[in-house]
Amino acid sequence: MNDLFVTIALGVAFLAALIPSLTTRRFRWARFLVWVFFAAAFAVLYFRPQWVGILPLATVRIVYESLLFAGLTVLLVTVRKKIKVTQNLTDYDFFEMEKELEEVKSSSELLRLRFIATIDLLQQGLCFYNDDLTGVFLTDRAMQILSVDKHEWTMEEYAERIHQEDRPQYLATVKKLSKKTPSFDLKYRVKHPSGYVWIEEKAKIFEEDGKVHVLSAIQGIDIRFFPLTTIHEIDTLPAEPQLIQVLNQAFKEPETFYLVMIHLTNLPDINQRFGRDVGNLLIADYVKKIRYHFAKDLNSVFRITGIQFALLIRDPRKYEVLQRALQSGGDLVNLQLSIGGIQQIVTPNLGIAKHEPWSAYGIPEFITMANKALEEALRHPKRNYAVFGE
Numbered sequence: 001m002n003d004l005f006v007t008i009a010l011g012v013a014f015l016a017a018l019i020p021s022l023t024t025r026r027f028r029w030a031r032f033l034v035w036v037f038f039a040a041a042f043a044v045l046y047f048r049p050q051w052v053g054i055l056p057l058a059t060v061r062i063v064y065e066s067l068l069f070a071g072l073t074v075l076l077v078t079v080r081k082k083i084k085v086t087q088n089l090t091d092y093d094f095f096e097m098e099k100e101l102e103e104v105k106s107s108s109e110l111l112r113l114r115f116i117a118t119i120d121l122l123q124q125g126l127c128f129y130n131d132d133l134t135g136v137f138l139t140d141r142a143m144q145i146l147s148v149d150k151h152e153w154t155m156e157e158y159a160e161r162i163h164q165e166d167r168p169q170y171l172a173t174v175k176k177l178s179k180k181t182p183s184f185d186l187k188y189r190v191k192h193p194s195g196y197v198w199i200e201e202k203a204k205i206f207e208e209d210g211k212v213h214v215l216s217a218i219q220g221i222d223i224r225f226f227p228l229t230t231i232h233e234i235d236t237l238p239a240e241p242q243l244i245q246v247l248n249q250a251f252k253e254p255e256t257f258y259l260v261m262i263h264l265t266n267l268p269d270i271n272q273r274f275g276r277d278v279g280n281l282l283i284a285d286y287v288k289k290i291r292y293h294f295a296k297d298l299n300s301v302f303r304i305t306g307i308q309f310a311l312l313i314r315d316p317r318k319y320e321v322l323q324r325a326l327q328s329g330g331d332l333v334n335l336q337l338s339i340g341g342i343q344q345i346v347t348p349n350l351g352i353a354k355h356e357p358w359s360a361y362g363i364p365e366f367i368t369m370a371n372k373a374l375e376e377a378l379r380h381p382k383r384n385y386a387v388f389g390e
Contacts, residue, residue: 007042119139119141120140120141122141122217123141123219124141124217124218124219125138125139125140125141125142125143125144125145125146125217125218125219126138126139126141126142126215126216126217126218127139127142127201127203127215127216127217127218128213128214128215129174129203129213129214129215129216131211131212131213133155133174133175133177133214134154134155135152135153135154135155136152136153136155136158137151137152137153138150138151138152138153139151142218145199145218145219145220146161146190146192146199146218147191147192147193148161155171155174159171161190161191162188162189162190162191163188163189163190163196163340163341164341165189165340165341165342166188166189166340166341167188167341168341169186169188169338169340169341170186170188173186174203174214177203177205177212177214178205178212179205179207179212182204182205183202183203183204183205184201184202184203185200185201185202185203186200186201186202186203186340187199187200187201187221187281187339187340188201188340188341189340197220198220198221198277198278198281198339198340199218199219199220199221200218200219200221201216201217201218202216202217202218203215203216203217204216221277221281233283233284233285233287233288234280234283234284234287234303237287237301237302237303237309238299238302238303239302239303239304240302240304240310242299242302243302243304243310243312243367244363244367246299246302246312247259247312247363247366247367248363250312250314250355251355251362251363254357255314255357256316256354256355256356256357257312257313257314257354257355258312258313258319258352258353258354258355259310259311259312259352259353259355259366259367259369259370260294260310260311260312260313260322260350260351260352260370261304261308261309261310261311261350261351261352261370261371261373261374262290262308262309262310262311262348262349262350263307263308263348263349263350263351263374263377263378264283264286264307264308264309264346264348265307265347265348265349265378265384266345266346266347267279267282267283267307267346268307270282270344270346274342274344278339278342281339282337282339282344282346283307285335285337285339286335286337286346287301287309289335290309290311290333290335293318293321293322293325293332294311294313294318294319294321294322294332295311295312295313295314295315295318297312297314299312300312300313308374310370326350326384326385333348333350333384333385334346334347334348334384347384348384349374349377349378349384349385350373350374350377350384350385350386351370351371351372351373351374351375351376351377351385351386351388352370352373352385352386352387352388353366353367353369353370353373353387353388354387354388369388370388372388373386373387373388374386
């Protein structure tokens with residue numbers, strides 16, 4: 001090939017390497033180094049051919065010229081793309097792009113700092129599971145709740161700290177997490193310097209860049225060690241004075257309603273076998289499900305004593321559901337509950353009193369009627385409920 005064409009090709013390659021740097025205001029080192037390589041090879045082949053070694057000079061030049069034109073083609077194709085992207089951009093455009101980039105960086109950093117500050121404010125501890133659920137990362141608060149001294153745990157290490165009765169349920173629940181089962185709410189016991197304590201873990205999955213990630217929050221529910229995180233369902237229940245206030249308002253309305261006294265008869269036995277902490281957790285779950293099935297109003301369930309509760313039913317349809325449940329064996333009343341690896345059936349006795357718009361008795365008498373019905377249910381050997389007047 002004519003040496004002139006080789007020289008022209010090198011000059012065009014130089015321009016192809018230089019133009020992108022001029023249009024984008026950023027020096028393209030890779031393109032320039034490619035050109036330097038071909039220029040250095042040209043100098044050796046045409047000015048110091050004795051350095052070529054044992055290969056025939058003509059063969060080396062043919063190989064060089066082929067590579068040069070292949071490299072030139074690549075440079076020209078890529079420089080066209082660079083010019084196409086930047087041909088309509090001015091210095092002001094670049095300034096605006098850099099300004100927007102700085103704003104994005106600033107917003108990203110602000111979100112990061114807000115997230116870290118939010119974690120520090122939470123009473124719960126956060127757990128970040130690995131993509132393949134083989135490990136978990138604990139925040140400082142989670143480490144404090146679990147009384148551990150490191151952030152990263154394998155699933156085997158973390159599961160070892162869970163009570164052996166609760167461990168199978170925990171592992172099975174975590175493995176079931178998917179788009180069809182995107183969350184869970186578990187209560188289980190973990191090792192603590194003073195023994196095992198109960199914690200509650202609520203987890204949720206989210207998807208990002210095609211990968212499923214799991215985030216959970218844990219909090220202690222053992223009152224001995226976590227006095228600020230007592231059981232919400234129990235602590236927020238109104239007591240008998242609030243029941244009287246609600247009844248006072250209900251008596252003024254021309255509607256029929258029912259007062260149901262619920263005595264959790266086998267709860268003392270559960271407390272004795274598993275501890276009062278388990279009993280409190282069962283009460284919380286029982287109250288939650290009773291409210292869901294029979295009365296969703298805020299002021300519908302009241303705590304009279306430690307194991308006696310009052311349920312106010314204003315909807316006749318809800319009372320019909322309760323009647324059917326009692327007459328068919330009480331599946332909606334005798335609830336089987338699971339706390340960690342512990343499964344128990346809570347078996348209550350119920351006393352029911354009915355108020356109608358024309359009833360002549362007052363609130364104290366109405367409450368007494370429900371309590372007398374409850375006493376009758378407690379004495380009844382085969383039936384766990386009684387309705388006053390029947």
